[in-house]
Amino acid sequence: MVTLLRGTLRPLHVPLRAASQGTGLLYPEHIPTSLLQKVLLTAGSAGMALYNPYRHDMVAVLGETTGCRALRVLRDQMKRDPEGAQILQERPRISLSTLDLDKLQSLPEGSLGREYLRFLDVNRVSPDTRAPTRFVDDEELAYVIQRYREVHDMLHTLLGMPTNILGEIVVKWFEAVQTGLPMCILGALFGPIRLSAQHLQVLVSELVPWAVQNGRRAPCVLNLYYERRWEQPLKALREELGITDPPMHIKA
Amino acid sequence: MAAPRSCALWGYCGRGWSRVMRGCRLPGLRSSWPGSPLGARLLSQEKRATETHFGFETVSEEEKGGKASPDSTFCLDPMEMIHEDPPQFYQVFESVAKKYDVMNDMMSLGIHRVWKDLLLWRMHPFPGTQLLDVAGGTGDIAFRFLNYIQAQHQRKQKRQLRTQQNLSWEEIAQKYQNEEDSLNGSHVVVCDINKEMLKIGRKKACAQGYKTGKSYRKNLQLGLAWVLGDAEELPFDDDKFDVYTIAFGIRNVTHIDRALQEAHRVLKPGGRFLCLEFSQVTNPLVSRLYDLYSFQVIPVMGEVIAKDWKSYQYLVESIRQFPAQEEFKEMIEDAGFQKVTYESLTSGIVAIHSGFKL
Numbered sequence: 324m325v326t327l328l329r330g331t332l333r334p335l336h337v338p339l340r341a342a343s344q345g346t347g348l349l350y351p352e353h354i355p356t357s358l359l360q361k362v363l364l365t366a367g368s369a370g371m372a373l374y375n376p377y378r379h380d381m382v383a384v385l386g387e388t389t390g391c392r393a394l395r396v397l398r399d400q401m402k403r404d405p406e407g408a409q410i411l412q413e414r415p416r417i418s419l420s421t422l423d424l425d426k427l428q429s430l431p432e433g434s435l436g437r438e439y440l441r442f443l444d445v446n447r448v449s450p451d452t453r454a455p456t457r458f459v460d461d462e463e464l465a466y467v468i469q470r471y472r473e474v475h476d477m478l479h480t481l482l483g484m485p486t487n488i489l490g491e492i493v494v495k496w497f498e499a500v501q502t503g504l505p506m507c508i509l510g511a512l513f514g515p516i517r518l519s520a521q522h523l524q525v526l527v528s529e530l531v532p533w534a535v536q537n538g539r540r541a542p543c544v545l546n547l548y549y550e551r552r553w554e555q556p557l558k559a560l561r562e563e564l565g566i567t568d569p570p571m572h573i574k575a
Numbered sequence: 576m577a578a579p580r581s582c583a584l585w586g587y588c589g590r591g592w593s594r595v596m597r598g599c600r601l602p603g604l605r606s607s608w609p610g611s612p613l614g615a616r617l618l619s620q621e622k623r624a625t626e627t628h629f630g631f632e633t634v635s636e637e638e639k640g641g642k643a644s645p646d647s648t649f650c651l652d653p654m655e656m657i658h659e660d661p662p663q664f665y666q667v668f669e670s671v672a673k674k675y676d677v678m679n680d681m682m683s684l685g686i687h688r689v690w691k692d693l694l695l696w697r698m699h700p701f702p703g704t705q706l707l708d709v710a711g712g713t714g715d716i717a718f719r720f721l722n723y724i725q726a727q728h729q730r731k732q733k734r735q736l737r738t739q740q741n742l743s744w745e746e747i748a749q750k751y752q753n754e755e756d757s758l759n760g761s762h763v764v765v766c767d768i769n770k771e772m773l774k775i776g777r778k779k780a781c782a783q784g785y786k787t788g789k790s791y792r793k794n795l796q797l798g799l800a801w802v803l804g805d806a807e808e809l810p811f812d813d814d815k816f817d818v819y820t821i822a823f824g825i826r827n828v829t830h831i832d833r834a835l836q837e838a839h840r841v842l843k844p845g846g847r848f849l850c851l852e853f854s855q856v857t858n859p860l861v862s863r864l865y866d867l868y869s870f871q872v873i874p875v876m877g878e879v880i881a882k883d884w885k886s887y888q889y890l891v892e893s894i895r896q897f898p899a900q901e902e903f904k905e906m907i908e909d910a911g912f913q914k915v916t917y918e919s920l921t922s923g924i925v926a927i928h929s930g931f932k933l
Binding site for chain 2: 360371
């Protein structure tokens with residue numbers, strides 16, 4: 324019985340428990356990490372993403388641990404743009420709970436909302452599969468990267484790319500030029516490793532130059548308040564951004 | 576769906592008697608739970624029933640196809656009865672079950688195999704030993720135990736053959752035909768609170784060629800049985816086992832003293848309690864490196880390999896909260912064990928505690 328008493332009175336000298344519960348959290352899903360942990364996470368997630376391409380969460384983690392500088396640049400750019408500043412202030416989220424699917428369905432053909440819905444259906448994806456940000460140590464930057472992830476599907480719609488590996492690589496090239504996130508750059512460079520020679524040839528000769536050109540020409544896509552542009556015809560939006568049609572149609 | 580069938584089952588099993596009262600619509604009795612004198616009488620009936628009932632049905636896989644049989648073979652889900660709210664570690668182990676073995680190898684760099692082998696060597700079982708391995712979900716200790724006994728049996732056979740040089744052909748043929756029971760009465764019961772862990776253990780057993788039977792008794796004959804149960808309230812009668820082991824499980828138990836008392840209860844007089852668990856490191860340099868490795872590397876590994884940072888963060892924290900070697904020794908003595916000793920391995924990262932019920 325003495326040992327029981329001693330057990331309850333023994334001081335808890337667990338260092339990291341406090342940090343991971345309540346105090347020190349900048350946002351609900353935040354996991355504070357040291358520099359060493361970030362380095363290990365970067366290496367581990369990059370390796371795992373290459374080893375198992377279905378681990379999308381690893382790509383996301385890689386983005387979070389390496390994106391410090393690029394996210395800051397992006398955030399400052401958003402602040403300078405009026406629409407972007409509004410997004411930073413209002414913090415809209417794209418998920419099944421915030422989207423009004425019926426309203427989107429009722430929109431005319433060719434509008435952004437309708438095409439986005441079609442994209443979700445054809446590729447059988449849902450906006451809810453994005454993991455929340457965990458390893459970014461700044462609350463606003465955490466939102467920026469979350470917004471980037473949620474806008475990713477929009478980019479697919481804008482560029483007319485499906486969600487197969489080829490389509491994803493093209494979108495990654497576009498994003499790499501637009502955002503400068505190291506994860507996008509790494510994904511764009513290393514993603515093609517698993518492609519067949521034929522796909523690789525098409526990618527290098529036509530798709531990548533097209534994506535890079537459009538990426539440089541278009542203003543920052545994170546500055547668009549998509550939730551207010553559902554009725555805008557997709558063609559008009561593409562013209563506004565300077566995005567031309569893809570050089571070839573890629574089947575889903 | 577479950578109610579009428581499970582009513583019958585739970586009525587059959589002693590410990591589930593209280594559940595019958597809560598779940599079934601037995602007229603008259605239901606309204607009297609829990610506070611009335613009738614309720615009190617039911618409580619005592621429950622106690623008597625556990626003392627007479629042998630044990631619980633195990634989950635038995637269909638031998639062909641490996642499809643899990645329906646849960647009707649489970650008498651009782653201890654999670655439902657014991658905890659309103661499953662403790663955190665239960666959810667942790669549900670999510671880590673599939674990757675448990677891989678993560679163990681990665682985190683300990685394979686050293687956990689050596690630790691478990693050492694546990695078996697300290698145990699030094701012989702044919703006829705009846706082992707209860709608690710919190711042994713994926714069966715590491717159980718398989719080692721069976722291998723150890725079979726190896727002993729093989730060595731014994733070899734020795735016998737060597738001494739008998741002048742056997743007739745008939746006798747030699749007979750020796751090969753006699754499929755002697757290599758276990759000779761020993762068996763191991765693996766008890767774990769988590770169904771997922773047991774499922775993985777059973778799959779491994781099938782893969783290694785261990786046969787499974789349809790009932791608990793049959794499984795004991797075959798040498799290996801899997802039981803769902805809580806270390807704080809074991810579904811076994813008193814004085815049943817020769818050795819009780821718990822490897823890397825006792826730190827997850829909410830009330831360690833209760834688990835120790837249960838261990839004392841189910842062991843036969845002369846039985847041995849063995850516990851392999853993380854403990855406190857004595858060497859300061861090793862301690863610093865170990866802390867660094869635990870807190871910096873292990874959650875990252877958990878995230879990358881098992882997609883689960885939080886469970887592995889919990890793991891390293893629970894290791895720090897576990898009492899040191901001496902303190903745990905005293906807890907074991909409090910539960911009634913004698914001749915309690917411990918042996919630190921790898922500078923105290925783990926320790927094997929041993930005690931006897933005399």
